[in-house]
Amino acid sequence: MKKVLLLLLALTTISVSGFAKGQQSAGGDDMSASDSKAGGVLVFAHSGDAVGLDPARETDGESFMIADNIYNCLVEFKPGTTEVMPALAKSWDVSADGLEYVFHLREGVKFHDGTDFNADAIVFSHMRQLDESHPYFEYGPWKYWGYMDMSAIVKDIEAVDTYTVKYTLLKPEAPFIANLAMNFAVIVSPAAVEMYKEDYTNHPVGTGPFKFVSWTKDDNIVVERNPDYWGQKTYLDRVIFKVIPDATARTLALKKGEVDIVDFPSPEDIPGIKATEGLKVVEQAGLNVGYLALNCEKEPFDNKLVRQAVNYAINKQDIIDGVYGGMGQAAKNPLPPGMWSYNDEIEDYPYDPAKAKALLAEAGYADGFSTTLWAMPVSRPYNPNGKKVAEIMQANLADVGIDAAITSYDWGTYLDKTDQGEHDMALLGWTGDNGDPDNFLWVLLSAPAAVKPAGNIAFWKNEEFTSIIKEAKETADQAKRTALYEEAQVIFKEEAPWVTLAHSLVVEPMKEEVMGFVLYPTGKRVFSEVWLQK
Amino acid sequence: MLKYILKRLALLLPTLFGVITLVFFMIALAPGDPARVMLGERATADSVEQLRHDLGLDKPLYVQYGLYLQRVVKLDLGKSIKSGQKVSEEIWDHFPATIELTIWAMIFSTVVGIIIGVLSATRKNGWIDFASMGGALMGVSMPVFWLALVLIMIFSVKLDMFPTGGRMNIRYYFTPITGLYVLDGILIFFKSGDIKVFISALHHLVLPAVALGTIPLAIIARITRSSMLEVLNQDYIKTARSAGIKESKVIYRYALKNALLPIITVIGLQFGLLLSGAILTETVFAWPGIGKWIYHAIEARDYPAVQGGIIVISTTFVLINLVVDILYSIVNPKIRLS
Numbered sequence: 001m002k003k004v005l006l007l008l009l010a011l012t013t014i015s016v017s018g019f020a021k022g023q024q025s026a027g028g029d030d031m032s033a034s035d036s037k038a039g040g041v042l043v044f045a046h047s048g049d050a051v052g053l054d055p056a057r058e059t060d061g062e063s064f065m066i067a068d069n070i071y072n073c074l075v076e077f078k079p080g081t082t083e084v085m086p087a088l089a090k091s092w093d094v095s096a097d098g099l100e101y102v103f104h105l106r107e108g109v110k111f112h113d114g115t116d117f118n119a120d121a122i123v124f125s126h127m128r129q130l131d132e133s134h135p136y137f138e139y140g141p142w143k144y145w146g147y148m149d150m151s152a153i154v155k156d157i158e159a160v161d162t163y164t165v166k167y168t169l170l171k172p173e174a175p176f177i178a179n180l181a182m183n184f185a186v187i188v189s190p191a192a193v194e195m196y197k198e199d200y201t202n203h204p205v206g207t208g209p210f211k212f213v214s215w216t217k218d219d220n221i222v223v224e225r226n227p228d229y230w231g232q233k234t235y236l237d238r239v240i241f242k243v244i245p246d247a248t249a250r251t252l253a254l255k256k257g258e259v260d261i262v263d264f265p266s267p268e269d270i271p272g273i274k275a276t277e278g279l280k281v282v283e284q285a286g287l288n289v290g291y292l293a294l295n296c297e298k299e300p301f302d303n304k305l306v307r308q309a310v311n312y313a314i315n316k317q318d319i320i321d322g323v324y325g326g327m328g329q330a331a332k333n334p335l336p337p338g339m340w341s342y343n344d345e346i347e348d349y350p351y352d353p354a355k356a357k358a359l360l361a362e363a364g365y366a367d368g369f370s371t372t373l374w375a376m377p378v379s380r381p382y383n384p385n386g387k388k389v390a391e392i393m394q395a396n397l398a399d400v401g402i403d404a405a406i407t408s409y410d411w412g413t414y415l416d417k418t419d420q421g422e423h424d425m426a427l428l429g430w431t432g433d434n435g436d437p438d439n440f441l442w443v444l445l446s447a448p449a450a451v452k453p454a455g456n457i458a459f460w461k462n463e464e465f466t467s468i469i470k471e472a473k474e475t476a477d478q479a480k481r482t483a484l485y486e487e488a489q490v491i492f493k494e495e496a497p498w499v500t501l502a503h504s505l506v507v508e509p510m511k512e513e514v515m516g517f518v519l520y521p522t523g524k525r526v527f528s529e530v531w532l533q534k
Numbered sequence: 535m536l537k538y539i540l541k542r543l544a545l546l547l548p549t550l551f552g553v554i555t556l557v558f559f560m561i562a563l564a565p566g567d568p569a570r571v572m573l574g575e576r577a578t579a580d581s582v583e584q585l586r587h588d589l590g591l592d593k594p595l596y597v598q599y600g601l602y603l604q605r606v607v608k609l610d611l612g613k614s615i616k617s618g619q620k621v622s623e624e625i626w627d628h629f630p631a632t633i634e635l636t637i638w639a640m641i642f643s644t645v646v647g648i649i650i651g652v653l654s655a656t657r658k659n660g661w662i663d664f665a666s667m668g669g670a671l672m673g674v675s676m677p678v679f680w681l682a683l684v685l686i687m688i689f690s691v692k693l694d695m696f697p698t699g700g701r702m703n704i705r706y707y708f709t710p711i712t713g714l715y716v717l718d719g720i721l722i723f724f725k726s727g728d729i730k731v732f733i734s735a736l737h738h739l740v741l742p743a744v745a746l747g748t749i750p751l752a753i754i755a756r757i758t759r760s761s762m763l764e765v766l767n768q769d770y771i772k773t774a775r776s777a778g779i780k781e782s783k784v785i786y787r788y789a790l791k792n793a794l795l796p797i798i799t800v801i802g803l804q805f806g807l808l809l810s811g812a813i814l815t816e817t818v819f820a821w822p823g824i825g826k827w828i829y830h831a832i833e834a835r836d837y838p839a840v841q842g843g844i845i846v847i848s849t850t851f852v853l854i855n856l857v858v859d860i861l862y863s864i865v866n867p868k869i870r871l872s
Contacts, residue, residue, distance in 0.1 A: 043704055048830060049822075051617045141588070146581060201618070217627045218822035220704060242704055244820040245829075248683055252691050253698040253820075412570035415577065430575060453579050 037531035041238045042514070044525070045250045046263040049218045049243045052201035054193075055183040056129055059143050064183045065263075065525035066221055066241060070112075071186035071206030072231075074103055074122065075177060079518040079526070082287070082339045082435025084181050088117065088207065094476045098172030105163040109230045111189035112211045119159035124190040126157050136193060139200075144184035148433065153179075172474040174481060175436035182434050182522075209234040209528035218243055235516075235531035254279065254509060260532075261510040261517065263525070267325035267384075273509040282508045284519035285329060285337050289440065290382035290429035292373075292393065292499040293458040298424055300371075305363035307496040310425070311349040312356035313400045314393055314499055323388045324502060331500040333489050334440055338521045340478075341437045341485035346493050348500075356400045368401025374418065374426035375408045381504040382429030389427060389501070419453035426457060427501075435522050437485045441469045445492065460497035538863075542856050546849075553848040554606055557841050558599055567591075568835045572615070589615065589837075602841075611842035616834050621842035625824060629846070630713025631701060632816070632823030636808045638716075638743040643751035644801055648790075650751075651758020651797075655766060656785060666755060673752030678811060682745040682818040689741060696741050699820035703734045742819040746811060750804035757800045761793040794865055802858030806851035 048062045055067035076087040086092075089103040109117040128134045129142035130151060145151070153176055156168045169176065179185060192205035204212050209231065210223035221241040225234045242259060244250040247266035253259045255276060265273065273279050294301040294310060301307055316330045332348035335341065360366065373394060376386030383389060390406045397404045404425065409417060418426045432439050443449055447466040449456035465488055472484035492498075506519055513533040520526070569585040570577060586592045590601065605612060611621035650670070654663040690698045701715050702708065708731050711718045716739065719732025765771065766789055774784050813825035824843060831839035 041705060057618070214707070216710075216822070217624070218827060219701065219820075222707070240704055242700065242820070243822065244699055245826060246683075246818045246820070249686060249699055249818050249820060252686050256691050256694070256698055258698060258704070410565045411574075412567045413565065415570055415575070416567070428575070453577075 037235045039235070039237055040532040041240065042236050042261070042527060042530065042532065043240045043242055043259040044261045044263070045242045045244045045253055045259040047245055047247070047250070050221060053204035053212065054188065054201045055186050056142055056145065057140060057201065061523055064523070066223070067183050067186060067204070068524045068526050069210040069223055069239065069528070070204050070208045070212055071188070072208050073181050073185050073187065075181045077181050077435060077520055077522055077524065080284070080520060082521050084177055088187055098174070098474060098476050099169045101167040101169070101176070102160070103165050105165065106230060107163055109207050110228060111192070111205050111207055112226060113189050113192050113205045115189055115191045117187065117207050118162050119165040121187055121190055122165045123157050123159050125187045126185065129184070130154055130157065139198060142184065144182065148179050148182070148184070150179065174473055174476050175434060175438040178434040178436040210239060232529065234528050236527060239527045251509065260514050261508060263508065265507060265509050267327045270326055270507060278512050279509055280512055282510065282517060282519055284506045284521060286381055286504040286506045287336050287339065287432040287435065287521040287523065288382040288429060289331055289334055289336055289503055290427070290501040291334070292501060293426050293428060294497055294499070295421060295424050295459055296497055297421055297459040300363065300365060300369055301424065303363050304495060305359045306365065308349065309356040309359035309363070309400065310397070311496050311499050312352045312359065313402070314396045315351045316501065317351070319389055319392050320502055322392060323385050324504070327505050327507060328502040329505055331502050334445060334492060334498065334500060335437055335489065336432070336503045336521065339435060339437060341482040343486040343489040346489060353399050360400060368403065370403040370405070371424040372407050373404035374414070374423040375406050376427050377408050377414060378411045380429055381431060382502065383427060386427050418457045421452060421454065421457065421459055428457060432522070438469065438473050441485065441488060442473060445497065458497035460495065462491065462495060465491045539860065542859070546852055549852055550845070550849060554603070554845060557844045558602055561837050561840060562595055562598065568837060571835050606845070611845070612838035614836055614839045616831070616836045616839065621838050624827065624839065625842060625846050628822060628824045628827045631821060632809065632812050632825060634714045634716065635739070635742055635746060635812060635816070635821060635823060636805065638739050639747035639808055640750070640801070640805055642743050643747035643754055643804070647751040647754030648758050648797065650755040652762055652785065652790060654755070654759045655762035658763065667759070670752035670755045673748045676748065678745060678749065679814045679818060681748060682815055685741050685745055686818070697738055699818070701735065701738050701821060702731070706731060706734060742815050742821055745819070746808060746815040749811070750808060753804060754797065754800060758793065758797050761796045762789060765789045765793045795862065798858060798861055798865060802855055805854050809847050809850060
């Protein structure tokens, strides 16, 4: 017993004192290129492991951020924006009726397994999700293809020649092009899928800036530079995606220098990180919105004046400071800032209880009224604590004579009941998918979306608003669409079916020497242009 | 002896049946429709219906239960909803990490716990006794989660002695052989003479093992103390002392051996509890084991994974108890295996 103890003690002491320091300098320095930016290993700490690496099958952000670095799409988002730019497609033409999209492909691109990228690969990648008779259809479910209702948009996909591919649509749908920039629309190597079949999700092969190396489940995923990348030269030799589930532990690992960037820090750690020498943070408004929906099918919220009064009564800044803790910004539009067509001319309803009371009196509710305020039971990026938000709102509303009782259910029931319009006022929110304004305005505020079970849980059925966004949906010209969406936001603000609450702020702490890292509103984590300052 | 083991193994079946039934109904009767929760804000009536169908939730509960039993009997734990991979494979991937952590936590808590317990008993009411029993009380009351973060804060961030988490220096590219990294490190050392994997694995184990082992340590120390005190008061110890036998021999050879019985029972129970206690420790230390895996499965309402995980942990727990009972009879032949 004594001997074992001694041995243990000795080993621990050795490992602590001697080898601990040696280890840390072990990796990260096999630079080969003469380029001063080239080389290095970057460790990115995120909160959970990827679910699978065939992104067409997955729905979680952790899987997507790996895929962002391994794959390409026909079109992609410009860094830091929701604007679409060419990627594997050099250019594309849209027919006058908006029903045919012809893509001209980049030539000479190879997949990581050495096979050629061509029109057949695109037909394969997308037809396996569309066509039930496709031999690889059964490897789904193709969840996001379903979420984006692609089978109701796309009729057929065909290879015109080796480097031209044609999509025929069932209806004109301008957001279609933005859908093609989403993770489910990545182009996979048909040869690799045929080889690995079910197990392809563990052996991803794309055309992207990094090649897949290894995956230790729940621990780390390693990718390395693709030397034959068709795009701009990639600097880093390797990127390691390391899973550290606890937010505080993630931050500590950064402070200690074990990792270079951390995802989703806890809000209370941010001031400490900002104050730490050698660390910095990059911020970006998230592609989401948290809101309070006012049920326009029920009295008194069928009255516009009452809805405006509620907007004046609520002290948004109090909520942002008290609940979001520096990880949110007040929302004035249903669209998040950073999305194209975001109307920055619009002025928000200021916090003005007197004005709220006056409006209530004008609407015939001088003595106020009693109602219900539904609070979400879960924490979401757009609303970290539904109950706390509801409590502040309840106090604000009481000040103007509105007696709101807070109601809550478990998450599944909450969603079911709000879909059916059982609430008077309800907190909810939305995280965007494809960076297209249609993905917010149509899903959340159009009249067709107010049919139960509804996405439009304000049950606001404004004909003018709906016809404008319908026109925008069917117009291919981006400038025209922008003007239409800007107009729609004006109507929304005046009619006030929601109290627009907040957009979450995505904050990414990292070491000072990490350069060129850009956050995308759509949540992409791309390392192709990142380099380490030495 | 063999008959006894077989009998105990046979008793395992009804126990497991109970566990499986309990787990199934606990999850099935939890509030909220899992399909609805999984799809969240973007669910449509069709997609919820489709998912309910895919998960078999549209069948009556007793049919779901029957089907589940049928599969479990064939050792088929189903597929994870989240990843689409076989639950049994995922468990297999994650189990070695937990086993390794648990074993080291157990070694730590047993060795240190018994030493502290013996020291306190032999110096009853002395300062060592007060300090160690006070410490033990703190150890029992401390939330593992908090202790883990404090350990990281002090020993890893401030003193820079240990890594903040993980099982291995992330910049080593090494392929696990057994999945038990310390063992892998030894194998690699004998194969290639490279010691760094072994050192790194041990180095990463220290803080999580201490965090996870602290509560059992405190319990073992207290049990050892009271059991030792009882034995030390017995006549044969007095006789041994009066016969002039060396004090250390009296304590370690005669007293401790007889005081071991209750300690072994407690160790066995703690070992089982460690498996479940690993959930928090693994989460804080980014330890890719079964505890963390179940935690994520619960979060994602991945029912087949949660069910499978709980069944495997319960089975292990029951098996460990069996081993403890057998050990018990070896240490004390007076106990009849009936």
